[in-house]
Amino acid sequence: MATMKYAGISVEVDDEGYMTDHSQWSEDIAQAIAAEEGIKLTDDHWQVINILHDQMNTKEQLPTIRSLKKLGVETKRLYELFPGGPVKKASRVAGYLKPASCV
Amino acid sequence: MKRILILGAGTAGTMMVNHLSRKIDTAKWTITVVDEHATHYYQPGFLFIPFGIYSPDQVRKPKAQFIPSGVELVQEKVEVIETDKNSVTLSDGRTLEYAILIIATGARIVPEETEGLAGQHWHDTAFDFYTIEGATALRDRLNGWDGGNLVVHIAEMPIKCPVAPLEFIFLADDFFRRRKMRDRVKLTLVTPLSGAFTKPIASGVLGHILEEKEIDLVPDFEVESVDGSARRISSYGGKSVEYDLLASIPTNMGDSLIERSGLGDDLNFVPTHKNTLQAKVKENVFVIGDATDVPASKAGSVAHFESDVLTENILRFIEGKPLAEDFDGHANCFIESGNRKGFLIDFNYDVEPVEGTFPFAGIGPFGLLKETTMNHLGKLAFRPMYWYLLLKGRPMPFITTQLTLRGKKISKEAQQWRP
Known part of the structure; x- marks a missing residue:
């Protein structure tokens, strides 16, 4: 757990930088x-x-x-928008925890 | 008479048949199990077939041999499940009504999900080893092969037995060393994961073994297409890997029956309560084994532990008692690493694989997350145990349904690990 400052607001994140409290999310934070x-x-x-x-x-x-x-959302386009791990990155930007990985 | 209807007589379905036939009141209940196939395959054995370690005859037996008398076995395809009517319709037009439904229809590979994979080169230069056909075709191909690039490739997760791709590539390394041709073979593991395995500590240990064996790892590779003529796989991220032989683990999906019945998620896995194994769709429907969407490994050991919990819950459901939330995601998997050695991992929803001894703390005889000969012997000993104990729903000696922390070196990280 850590606190990060995004768009001038203190935000709680986990070790990998995913927001732990979605209620803190805003469009400005997403941009940041x-x-x-x-x-x-x-x-x-x-x-x-x-x-x-x-x-x-x-x-x-x-x-x-x-x-x-x-x-x-075409998969090819999704990878262009969020290169690397699209769902992981999109989740982080959207203010959610890292999606449950596979087992 | 009320009916418990079990769909699928694979590992999970057969175990449920055997458990329930001993526990239910046969004056009030009848058990029917439906499966369109007559042959039961020991799927963990498929891994050994390409390398000539097991023959096809060692991994198959008639399903009927494992169904106790008094249980009705129907060999027919199921057309559709209608949970609102508490009935299923078979392909021959018959309708079977049930009071309790257990879905145990498993998972299968679907190479058609990856563009170019299931084309004319399928079972010629691109193979699977998750079917008897794929494993034997690959065996025949490897026999006359004089070397080149062998690429093992995972299309997407989840897959049955997530350690199998690693085991395959370890056994391939061993196979080519014994044939004195390892210097003519380049081995590469291409995976959508960020490392060798899904769990961080085991991924580190197993990644190190890949390095020792000079096996290349290409992580974070989300396959977009396979070009069978150019023998190249390409990712959405713009990477590509060339091969001479491709051992592919295609997308795994639940049975198409689940899709036809409107009961599945995007991959046709059935939404299931992860601790009780009750289907989310209706209270008299239960799901077990690879057919569920629970975040546990798709493996026979998981189905075995689930069968203990589900048997108890079926009995509770019959008696009108609340269900036990006892399934903890427990998995217990041997990993063959070649040269007559192996690993053993033991984990659940919350505790990732760590080092230690199993099943007896401090004694073993198996070493957890360590490469030992005893673990290899355990893997080989498992095949007869599968046929004679596991499928028949008899207890496995010294192995508990829930994960135990005894004998495990648990760090804070391992316990706080979250999928």
Whole structure:
């Protein structure tokens, strides 16, 4: 656990920099976390972030790459938007914990 | 008479049949198990077939041999499950009604999920070792092979037996050394994970073994497509790896029956309560083994521990008692590492694999997360135990349903580990 300052606000994060309290999240914080990941947020990024919020609000579950595809986000595009681990990075920007990894 | 209907007579379904047939009141309850296939495969044995260590005959027996008398075994495909009607429809048009449904339909590989993988080069230069057909085709191919790039590749997680890709590549290293051709073979493990394994401490130990054996690791590789003609796999991140022989672990999915019945997630795994094994869809539906979406390994040992908990919960459900939240995600896996040695890992939802001794604290005989000959012997001894104890629902000696911390070197990190 640590406290980070994003957009002038103190935010609780875990060891890997994922926000532990989603209620602290704001669009400004998202911009700042994204910048740390080397990403400048565009409308397409926000589309993905909004889907994440939507899925967490309705299903309490982060979408997978596969379910994002069904919701209209092409996998190729997703990797362009969030290079490396798209769901992990998108979750961090959207203010959620790292998605449960595989077992 | 009320019916307990079990779909699938694989490892998990067969164990449930055997447990329940001994425990339920046969004056009131009848058990029916449905499976379209007649042959039971010991799936952990597939790993050994490409290297000629096991023959196909050593890994198969008739399913009927493991179904006790008094249980009805129906060999037919299931067309659809209708949970609102408490019934399933078989492909021959018959309808089976149930009071309790246990879904044990497993997981299977779906190479078609990766562009280019299941094309004309499938079982020619690109293989799986998760089916009897793939394992024997790969055996035949390896026999006449004079070397080159052998790439082991995981498409996406979760997969059945997440240690199998590592075991395969360790055994391949051993196989080529024995044939005095290791210098002509380049071995590479390509994985979507960030390291050799899913759990951090074990990933470090096993990653070190890869280095020792001069096996290259390509992590964080999310496959986009396979080009069978150019013999190249490419990732979404723009990386590519060339191969001469590809041993692929394709996407694993639940049975298509789950999709037809509208009961699954994106990968056709059934949403299941991770501690009680009750399906989230309806209270008289339970799920066990690879068919669930619980965040445990898809492995026979997990199904074995689940079967203890699920048997208890079926009895509680019949008596109208609350279900026990007793399944802790326990998995216990031998990992063959070649040269007649092996590892053993023991872990659950909350405690990752660590060093220690098993099952007796300080004594063993098995060493946890350590490479020993005893662990290798344990792996080999497991095959007869599978047929004669595990499938028949008999207790495994000294092995408890829930994970025990006795004999484990637990650091704070290992206990606080979260998936």
